[in-house]
Amino acid sequence: MKIVTRATAIKNLKKYIGHDLAKLAKKFGITTYKNGKQNKGWKGLILERLAGLECNVSKAPNGLSYELKSVAFRYIKDKLVPKETMAITMINPQELKEHDFFKSHCWAKLKSIVFCAVMWHGKNAKKAELLEVGSLDFLEDDDLIKEIRADYDFIRKKLTKYGFESLTGKDGKWIQARTKGPGHGSTSRAFYARKELVKKIFEIGE
DNA sequence: CCATGATCATTA
DNA sequence: TAATGATCATGG
Numbered sequence: 001m002k003i004v005t006r007a008t009a010i011k012n013l014k015k016y017i018g019h020d021l022a023k024l025a026k027k028f029g030i031t032t033y034k035n036g037k038q039n040k041g042w043k044g045l046i047l048e049r050l051a052g053l054e055c056n057v058s059k060a061p062n063g064l065s066y067e068l069k070s071v072a073f074r075y076i077k078d079k080l081v082p083k084e085t086m087a088i089t090m091i092n093p094q095e096l097k098e099h100d101f102f103k104s105h106c107w108a109k110l111k112s113i114v115f116c117a118v119m120w121h122g123k124n125a126k127k128a129e130l131l132e133v134g135s136l137d138f139l140e141d142d143d144l145i146k147e148i149r150a151d152y153d154f155i156r157k158k159l160t161k162y163g164f165e166s167l168t169g170k171d172g173k174w175i176q177a178r179t180k181g182p183g184h185g186s187t188s189r190a191f192y193a194r195k196e197l198v199k200k201i202f203e204i205g206e
Numbered sequence: 207c208c209a210t211g212a213t214c215a216t217t218a
Numbered sequence: 219t220a221a222t223g224a225t226c227a228t229g230g
Binding site: 038039040041042043044045047048069070071072083084085086087089090120123124180181182186188190 | 207208209210211212213214215
């Protein structure tokens with residue numbers, strides 16, 4: 001059993017800034033494409049390997065105390081901005097109903113996050129350089145967190161009142177409850193960080 | 207089969 | 219371009 005602290009994970013990752021993740025994928029034997037389709041999770045898997053988390057493919061409520069995330073960045077008018085929203089964690093309807101924000105997995109993951117900015121080279125890109133690595137600890141009395149908690153409460157209330165099916169990506173100012181799942185009719189939901197929030201995280205984290 | 211990694215496709 | 223919903227490979 002190997003324990004990798006957050007500081008160590010960051011240190012490990014920083015060594016790879018500027019590297020092309022596609023090459024590392026081969027080295028680790030991670031599939032990036034198959035039958036012309038992309039494995040959308042390959043970057044995340046590689047990052048986890050690089051950080052030293054060799055066996056982290058399932059959810060991690062127990063074990064490590066931080067969350068490793070990658071975010072795609074692209075240029076819009078010569079400015080670097082997050083390309084998309086960032087998945088935070090799956091929504092468990094039961095837990096959402098019974099726990100408040102500071103007891104949720106959502107908060108547990110958000111408050112102690114290690115993020116990796118990855119360059120986005122267009123759809124189905126075969127390369128992706130690691131741009132930057134950072135970490136961030138949120139405080140419970142942070143103004144931003146208060147607003148995020150309000151979003152969480154809103155979503156939670158909606159769940160109680162209208163049911164799980166009523167949740168949509170429109171909910172929330174900083175975080176949203178978007179659909180996500182294996183596909184093929186089976187869909188579940190997850191918390192996503194909106195782009196504005198991703199930007200904030202980077203600003204604070206740097 | 208489904209949760210998790212995160213991106214792709216479609217519409218406005 | 220932005221926003222929302224749908225989807226894919228992997229591993230247990």
